[in-house]
Amino acid sequence: MPSPRLWLRNPLAIFTANGLDARGGLVVQDGRIVELVAAGQQPATPCEQVFDASQHVLTPGLINTHHHFYQTLTRAWAPVVNQPLFPWLKTLYPVWARLTPDQLALATKVALAELLLSGCTTAADHHYLFPDGLEQAIDVQAGVVAELGMRAMLTRGSMSLGEADGGLPPQQTVQRAETILDDSERLIRDYHQRGDGAQVQIALAPCSPFSVTPEIMRASAELAERHDVRLHTHLAETLDEEDFCLQRFGQRTVDYLDSVGWLGPRTWLAHGIHFNDEEIRRLGAAGTGISHCPSSNMRLASGICPTLALEKAGAPVGIGVDGSASNDASNMILEARQALYLQRLRYGAEKVTPEVALGWATRGSAKLLGRSDIGELAPGKQADLALFKLDELRFSGSHDPLSALLLCGADKADRIMIGGKWRVVDGEVEGLDLKGLIAEHTQAARKLIGTL
Numbered sequence: 532m533p534s535p536r537l538w539l540r541n542p543l544a545i546f547t548a549n550g551l552d553a554r555g556g557l558v559v560q561d562g563r564i565v566e567l568v569a570a571g572q573q574p575a576t577p578c579e580q581v582f583d584a585s586q587h588v589l590t591p592g593l594i595n596t597h598h599h600f601y602q603t604l605t606r607a608w609a610p611v612v613n614q615p616l617f618p619w620l621k622t623l624y625p626v627w628a629r630l631t632p633d634q635l636a637l638a639t640k641v642a643l644a645e646l647l648l649s650g651c652t653t654a655a656d657h658h659y660l661f662p663d664g665l666e667q668a669i670d671v672q673a674g675v676v677a678e679l680g681m682r683a684m685l686t687r688g689s690m691s692l693g694e695a696d697g698g699l700p701p702q703q704t705v706q707r708a709e710t711i712l713d714d715s716e717r718l719i720r721d722y723h724q725r726g727d728g729a730q731v732q733i734a735l736a737p738c739s740p741f742s743v744t745p746e747i748m749r750a751s752a753e754l755a756e757r758h759d760v761r762l763h764t765h766l767a768e769t770l771d772e773e774d775f776c777l778q779r780f781g782q783r784t785v786d787y788l789d790s791v792g793w794l795g796p797r798t799w800l801a802h803g804i805h806f807n808d809e810e811i812r813r814l815g816a817a818g819t820g821i822s823h824c825p826s827s828n829m830r831l832a833s834g835i836c837p838t839l840a841l842e843k844a845g846a847p848v849g850i851g852v853d854g855s856a857s858n859d860a861s862n863m864i865l866e867a868r869q870a871l872y873l874q875r876l877r878y879g880a881e882k883v884t885p886e887v888a889l890g891w892a893t894r895g896s897a898k899l900l901g902r903s904d905i906g907e908l909a910p911g912k913q914a915d916l917a918l919f920k921l922d923e924l925r926f927s928g929s930h931d932p933l934s935a936l937l938l939c940g941a942d943k944a945d946r947i948m949i950g951g952k953w954r955v956v957d958g959e960v961e962g963l964d965l966k967g968l969i970a971e972h973t974q975a976a977r978k979l980i981g982t983l
């Protein structure tokens with residue numbers, strides 16, 4: 532028995548991410564979009580339910596492609612507020628090494644709730660900390676994802692190159708290769724869903740060139756190939772990292788990536804800033820994706836990702852908020868705004884439009900995660916929708932609703948639908964005690980840094 536057809540009628544504005552006309556809204560049934568309605572038209576088949584969307588700007592659910600949920604516990608921490616990447620990491624590692632399962636659960640819930648309220652329906656997390664007692668980190672995260680009803684790409688991160696062997700992280704945060712690979716295989720088996728509508732997927736994500744061995748990179752690529760899952764890592768974020776690669780491997784970052792079997796369409800990279808023209812060409816030819824993280828790149832003064840050049844070469848580009856110790860907000864709609872403005876500094880105002888930035892945050896991000904069922908509005912796609920109202924002071928006097936979303940700084944969705952179910956209604960996450968969560972998470976954050 533099919534569920535009732537729901538027509539989201541005549542939105543104030545709609546961004547389909549593919550140029551299709553849906554100015555009359557769209558029809559949802561059984562968790563999917565079944566019809567787009569052109570301007571001034573009615574649905575082809577009558578609908579049992581109608582939602583008046585005339586006050587809403589409607590977009591595909593935004594997709595976050597890079598985060599470290601656990602870092603919500605170390606936002607705006609005074610010792611690292613003014614540090615660039617390497618010293619920032621070295622100061623934070625010993626704190627993060629104390630992370631417990633309960634703290635991770637709270638951190639994950641806070642990050643996901645924050646993302647959800649900012650228009651995000653699918654979120655990738657890069658978790659690479661598995662100190663003693665936290666071996667089940669990804670299992671903890673999968674539980675929270677299910678509770679909130681979001682979609683997630685949980686990546687099994689890893690660190691295997693400690694200080695003793697010339698790496699950056701302290702020894703207590705690294706794991707043995709065998710442990711990492713066995714757990715990766717277990718997680719794929721237990722959690723990775725395939726096909727349209729998947730709620731949880733697993734990818735393999737050795738942390739960065741300066742925290743994992745080439746052996747782990749190679750073995751992860753082989754494992755990903757064997758199980759047909761995706762690969763994720765940080766690359767070309769800072770010049771310190773480039774120097775590290777030159778000194779340790781005698782290679783620039785993309786040569787290193789290629790040498791360990793990662794230069795291909797299965798891979799998406801966080802940051803991707805310091806590439807020369809030849810490297811951009813190679814990344815494009817390989818179809819390797821890039822997660823642009825503008826706020827983090829500005830906060831750590833890492834540089835500006837060459838987004839348009841990468842896209843022109845053939846590399847898909849998506850958006851990531853990055854971890855909360857370097858953003859420090861998990862706000863996807865604001866991140867699209869940051870991307871718009873930072874990229875205008877690089878490419879000029881005419882080339883980087885609100886539609887381009889929203890395209891990265893939706894369709895581009897979906898490509899990075901290897902998904903064709905989300906990221907745009909079209910018949911057959913999942914009914915993952917973000918609806919924003921423009922009734923706050925910040926929008927007063929604005930004219931073009933879609934531009935206003937980014938230019939006036941929308942920061943909160945009014946409604947969110949995931950797979951046909953409303954998860955946010957009137958700006959509130961369904962079934963979530965937000966005040967209680969903030970209180971518990973605040974306590975946990977103080978405990979982690981040792982001030983409680």
Ligand SMILES: [Zn+2]
Binds near residue numbers: 598599657765853854
């Ligand atoms: Zn990161």
